[in-house]
Amino acid sequence: MAPRQRGATDPAGERELLSAGDVARTVARMAHQIIEKTALGAPSAPAVVLMGIPSRGAPLARRLAQRIAEFAGVEVPTGTLDVTLYRDDLRRGPTRPLEATKLPEGGIDDKLVVLVDDVLFSGRTIRAALDALRDHGRPRAVQLAVLVDRGHRELPIRADYVGKNVPTARTEEVHVLLAEFDQRDGVVLR
Amino acid sequence: MKHLLSTEGIDPAQATAILDTAAGLKQALEGREVRKLPTLRGRTVITMFFENSTRTRVSFEIAGKWMSADVVNVSASGSSVSKGESLRDTALTLAAAGADCVIVRHPASGAAHRLAGWLKEAGTSVVNAGDGMHEHPTQALLDAATLRERLGDLRDRRIAIVGDVLHSRVARSNVHLLTALGADVTLVAPPTLLPVGVENWPVTVSHELDAELPSLDAVMLLRVQAERMHGGFFPSAREYSIAYGLNENRLNLLPEHAVVLHPGPMLRGMEIASAVADSPRAAITDQVRNGVHVRMAVLYHLLAHEEETA
Numbered sequence: 001m002a003p004r005q006r007g008a009t010d011p012a013g014e015r016e017l018l019s020a021g022d023v024a025r026t027v028a029r030m031a032h033q034i035i036e037k038t039a040l041g042a043p044s045a046p047a048v049v050l051m052g053i054p055s056r057g058a059p060l061a062r063r064l065a066q067r068i069a070e071f072a073g074v075e076v077p078t079g080t081l082d083v084t085l086y087r088d089d090l091r092r093g094p095t096r097p098l099e100a101t102k103l104p105e106g107g108i109d110d111k112l113v114v115l116v117d118d119v120l121f122s123g124r125t126i127r128a129a130l131d132a133l134r135d136h137g138r139p140r141a142v143q144l145a146v147l148v149d150r151g152h153r154e155l156p157i158r159a160d161y162v163g164k165n166v167p168t169a170r171t172e173e174v175h176v177l178l179a180e181f182d183q184r185d186g187v188v189l190r
Numbered sequence: 191m192k193h194l195l196s197t198e199g200i201d202p203a204q205a206t207a208i209l210d211t212a213a214g215l216k217q218a219l220e221g222r223e224v225r226k227l228p229t230l231r232g233r234t235v236i237t238m239f240f241e242n243s244t245r246t247r248v249s250f251e252i253a254g255k256w257m258s259a260d261v262v263n264v265s266a267s268g269s270s271v272s273k274g275e276s277l278r279d280t281a282l283t284l285a286a287a288g289a290d291c292v293i294v295r296h297p298a299s300g301a302a303h304r305l306a307g308w309l310k311e312a313g314t315s316v317v318n319a320g321d322g323m324h325e326h327p328t329q330a331l332l333d334a335a336t337l338r339e340r341l342g343d344l345r346d347r348r349i350a351i352v353g354d355v356l357h358s359r360v361a362r363s364n365v366h367l368l369t370a371l372g373a374d375v376t377l378v379a380p381p382t383l384l385p386v387g388v389e390n391w392p393v394t395v396s397h398e399l400d401a402e403l404p405s406l407d408a409v410m411l412l413r414v415q416a417e418r419m420h421g422g423f424f425p426s427a428r429e430y431s432i433a434y435g436l437n438e439n440r441l442n443l444l445p446e447h448a449v450v451l452h453p454g455p456m457l458r459g460m461e462i463a464s465a466v467a468d469s470p471r472a473a474i475t476d477q478v479r480n481g482v483h484v485r486m487a488v489l490y491h492l493l494a495h496e497e498e499t500a
Binding site for chain 1: 214217222226491
């Protein structure tokens with residue numbers, strides 16, 4: 001396969017926004033930002049946990065934790081938080097299968113929880129995640145990290161860490177590809 | 191899915207999806223302070239029981255409440271049924287009052303099917319919680335969930351259903367569901383307690399419990415249903431117990447990993463010895479626990495998706 005030109009449109013009508021290398025660099029930068037903003041490792045800083053929202057937020061949270069461990073030498077516990085049962089659009093489509101919820105060891109009470117997702121769009125998934133989190137415990141604070149913010153918010157929700165801001169049309173679809181699911185890393189617009 | 195009326199002819203993919211949802215719900219609720227999900231907020235579920243029941247009715251009620259549905263219980267004795275209202279009129283009344291789902295137990299086989307027909311226009315979902323000697327699909331689903339937990343995939347697992355198959359809706363529902371999931375089902379009962387036409391079921395039939403035990407992965411005991419027996423199906427309770435009751439000696443004939451199930455209510459000393467019922471290999475309390483998650487999953491698959499016309 002010929003190397004993809006960033007921004008080029010391929011015959012399938014697909015435009016690459018981030019290459020595999022870009023994804024790795026972006027995750028690394030976000031890891032640095034999390035370390036800085038949460039004062040990770042400082043004696044007075046709150047304990048940080050990363051909660052990935054399935055499906056693609058889960059491996060992203062693990063990757064961020066790996067980077068944070070490399071850069072700061074701090075092992076940040078990760079977990080997954082399925083928000084399906086808290087969605088407000090369940091009656092607008094076929095039955096959604098559930099994904100795994102796994103709280104990190106030590107739980108989330110009094111922790112600084114960083115929610116991790118691939119794409120921030122309407123904000124409704126994050127609204128559901130905040131509700132789900134509340135049923136699992138009482139974090140000291142909640143922050144949000146997303147690889148791509150594509151705009152078109154329908155709720156007053158904003159990310160604390162954004163990998164890339166992408167202006168999009170509502171009809172376009174942003175797909176984050178991760179090797180764990182898609183055989184390669186990248187972000188494409190369809 | 192619009193209704194859950196029987197497991198006969200159930201799509202294995204649909205059954206697996208429900209079981210996966212049940213496992214997901216169980217995992218999602220485990221160790222939580224707040225055992226309540228907002229998923230079915232604003233939906234109304236009515237249970238309509240024309241037969242006695244503790245575990246099934248309570249289990250459906252808890253399932254509905256943990257999903258935040260509004261649950262209303264109707265029993266035959268305290269309702270207009272005792273004044274002579276027909277099942278159809280009662281059902282239409284409940285639908286008109288705003289039921290999104292009616293869960294029905296009735297002594298007549300086929301009652302849930304009729305109800306689903308009558309409620310078609312109202313768009314109300316119907317769950318069969320046991321109809322006469324026909325089916326009890328959520329019991330089969332919770333049995334399958336329990337077996338999957340203990341044994342993993344049920345493909346080619348050998349499962350015996352022992353006892354009063356003739357009067358048992360649990361046995362019928364389990365035969366259809368477990369074989370759909372790929373299990374190898376054997377019915378073990380005296381000839382008098384096997385239904386006519388059993389030779390056309392996708393099962394093997396045996397009259398000798400001891401011969402089957404060593405090769406089983408699971409044994410499911412059925413309650414001897416005295417209330418449905420009008421005539422001599424076996425000489426005496428003691429003789430039945432000696433031939434088909436699971437006692438400690440028989441428990442030792444089972445392989446180490448084999449699971450003992452009973453849908454309840456149990457008659458200790460009749461089809462199951464007390465020591466067997468309380469042994470760690472019996473999964474009877476797991477069955478009840480899983481019953482709530484399975485019924486939550488059923489409500490989720492019936493009510494948490496866009497309207498379909500079926």
